[in-house]
Amino acid sequence: METIIDIKEKHLDNIQAVITRHNSNSFMIKGWTITICTAIFALAGTWKEPILAIISFVPIIIFWLLDSFYLANERCFVSLYSAAINNYNLNVKNKQLLKEHQLKLDKGNGNFEIDPEAEIEIHSKPYSMNFMPFRVISRNNMKDAFWSTSIRWFYLMLLFFSIALFVGLLFVNKPVSKEPLKVSTKIENDSLLIKTETPQIIVTNIILNDSTIKTYTTKRKK
Secondary structure: OOOHHHHHHHHHHHHHHHHHHHHHHHHHHHHHHHHHHHHHHHHHHHHOOHHHHHHOHHHHHHHHHHHHHHHHHHHHHHHHHHHHOOOOEEEEEHHHEOHHHOOEEEEEOOEEEEOOOOEEEEEOOOOOOOOHHHHHEHHHOHHHHHOOHHHHHHHHHHHHHHHHHHHHHHHHOOOOOOOOOOOOOOEEEEEEEEEOOOOOEEEEEEEEOOOEEEEEEEEOOO
16 A cells, blocks of 8 residues: 555656656757758758748747747746645745735835745645646746746847848849940951842841851842
8 A cells, every 4th residue: 555655756756757758848849940940041041042041030939939838837847846845835035926926015005015035835735736836936937938048049049040141141142233244256257248139138148256147138229
């Protein structure tokens, strides 16, 4: 028969498994982002189409948001794990909470004071996998996860590279200024006057470089 300690250990193992799965999903998302962006960059370079570099913004932003979602959930499960090993209670300082959930002290006359070092307790039910109570912690939300150091520079680097590729392709595809085309020709002295049946018309063939023949037709004046 399983004891309470065994059940609690299994509960902690389940939480740890979820944390590991979220971390793996985050790593896989980054891999898909690099794969798709590399393919788009290769097409942009091959076809010399600057617009393709801008199109890469779409998968970068989508995967950035998705990665932030998984990171925020992972942090919530980490908080749940911390609470589970402390009798399902987690003490959090006021400054670590979202502003709307911070503990306010009433000073009277409608004035409130917030003590950043004051602590509140977040409770979770025994053996529960519900991580939503820990959303009140600011770092466990998508907004904070979106701009976290662990993923911010990865996606910003891809965005900067997309912009650099776009500017580079614009410079490569810059139209060349229109200048008069210079052509050197040599007209040989050989020419042939052809008299037609109509006495008023004379056809003159001029041979250019033994390959191009121009025909000029003139009419005699009466």
